[in-house]
Ligand code: ADP
């Protein structure tokens with residue numbers, strides 16, 4: 201779980217030899233009046249020569265964390281800051297912005313002429329290269345594949361002028377991240393080639409598992425991690441059933457609620473991006489255009505520029521559109537197609553509302569789309585393990601969409617290892633807004649079996665635990681036999697949901713470890729609340745899984761009963777629902793009473 205915001209700058213952050221220069225640079229060079237949460241902390245760590253990992257929501261101000269140190273002369277770390285950046289457009293935006301502030305910044309990529317590139321490499325040869333260049337933005341491909349560039353870097357390093365290396369959009373380093381790039385993974389070599397050069401990784405999206413993976417891949421296991429809440433309070437989340445004629449619904453939605461406003465529609469394929477954009481244009485008069493990876497670079501740049509400037513209002517895009525997009529007033533993000541992971545969903549919806557104003561995120565969900573995505577995974581290349589992982593990520597999205605009961609924020613933030621109290625959602629998601637009440641099923645028996653099984657084995661993955669409970673992986677192992685097949689009657693999705701719920705209740709903890717072949721694996725271990733479940737002090741109830749068992753109570757009855765039921769389902773109080781299905785409010789249903797063996801918990 202994340203630590204609360206740090207409101208006072210610790211003395212060590214204001215009494216370093218460079219502290220005064222940092223304040224001056226903030227105000228006079230960057231023209232800002234103060235630091236946002238964690239900025240000064242991250243800047244101090246990197247100026248102290250430590251590795252740092254900065255997790256901040258989109259728009260949070262990650263760039264300053266490395267741009268400001270680049271203009272500070274600490275003596276020892278003075279030199280050129282290398283910034284690895286995945287996109288050319290993003291790179292150019294940053295360079296333009298920095299130059300406008302009179303900071304010496306340049307880009308180095310394959311689109312540039314050899315003359316321009318040699319000109320920059322020439323700076324590396326100067327006795328004081330930082331007098332010519334303070335920040336150099338480069339693509340990961342350049343760092344990995346261009347021998348000339350690498351030779352330049354080595355020369356810089358040998359003369360002690362390679363100040364630090366920045367990995368922006370660091371989720372690309374992890375093959376479990378939603379936007380993995382092989383060239384990013386190779387950046388691990390940087391640590392070996394340039395030992396003692398501080399590394400800073402930055403991203404807006406990383407699950408605990410992906411963080412472990414990134415740290416491992418970059419060899420920055422001992423880095424300082426600066427993270428803060430991933431919550432985006434100004435975003436409203438809604439999942440809608442995707443029905444026939446959905447493009448018409450989207451067109452109506454945009455015209456009725458977002459007339460003349462800016463938004464993004466995400467879809468899966470190039471073809472559908474083109475078709476939807478055309479329909480929105482021709483039948484709804486919306487200033488829409490498609491965007492996907494197969495377009496010519498100039499066309500992509502033009503669409504992005506026009507959208508950025510408000511000439512185009514809606515971009516219908518594949519996930520190729522978005523990383524590094526810095527448009528403040530995106531009022532809506534619509535997922536026409538299911539995202540492949542909750543991480544991707546968070547990242548894509550995160551492009552809305554960067555100005556802090558209310559913005560809306562709609563996800564259109566259909567079972568047909570799940571099926572096509574599953575087929576895509578099956579037919580895709582990649583190892584069986586990767587496919588299993590992709591299926592797991594997709595299942596998590598499916599749970600999210602099927603869930604009509606729990607707060608969307610609670611679900612999303614839990615995915616990022618963060619606890620969120622649904623009270624604080626303030627009805628800014630469809631489920632909290634609807635306040636529906638559902639038929640619940642008691643899963644305590646299975647939950648206890650899961651907890652005992654995991655405790656006996658110390659740690660287990662989702663697949664291992666579910667496999668045993670569902671009776672799928674026969675074993676003579678004594679630690680497994682007792683619980684083998686106890687949840688045979690459940691669907692796999694129910695077992696997964698139950699395990700995630702135990703995680704949300706701190707009855708399970710997440711333990712991410714690098715395995716023998718260097719891959720981050722998510723394990724579950726028993727958590728501090730496990731005992732209460734096993735001792736029968738708490739029960740675990742969930743909305744019964746997909747399959748029509750979810751019953752929404754008519755709203756009249758709902759409002760009449762809301763108060764009583766909200767009270768009745770508070771943890772620690774008793775309720776009439778013991779074992780059978782019971783009707784309770786839109787809360788986690790953890791009830792007291794019942795019985796169960798203790799089994800040493
Ligand atoms: P991120 O990379 O985290 O998405 P950026 O670094 O692009 O975010 O910053 C988002 C916006 O916030 C930029 O316009 C930036 O100038 C502004 N910003 C960052 N830090 C501060 C600050 N301390 N004070 C005022 N504005 C800031």
Ligand code: MG
Nearest residue numbers: 262263368524
């Ligand atoms: Mg950024």
Ligand code: ZN
Nearest residue numbers: 607625629632
């Ligand atoms: Zn909510």
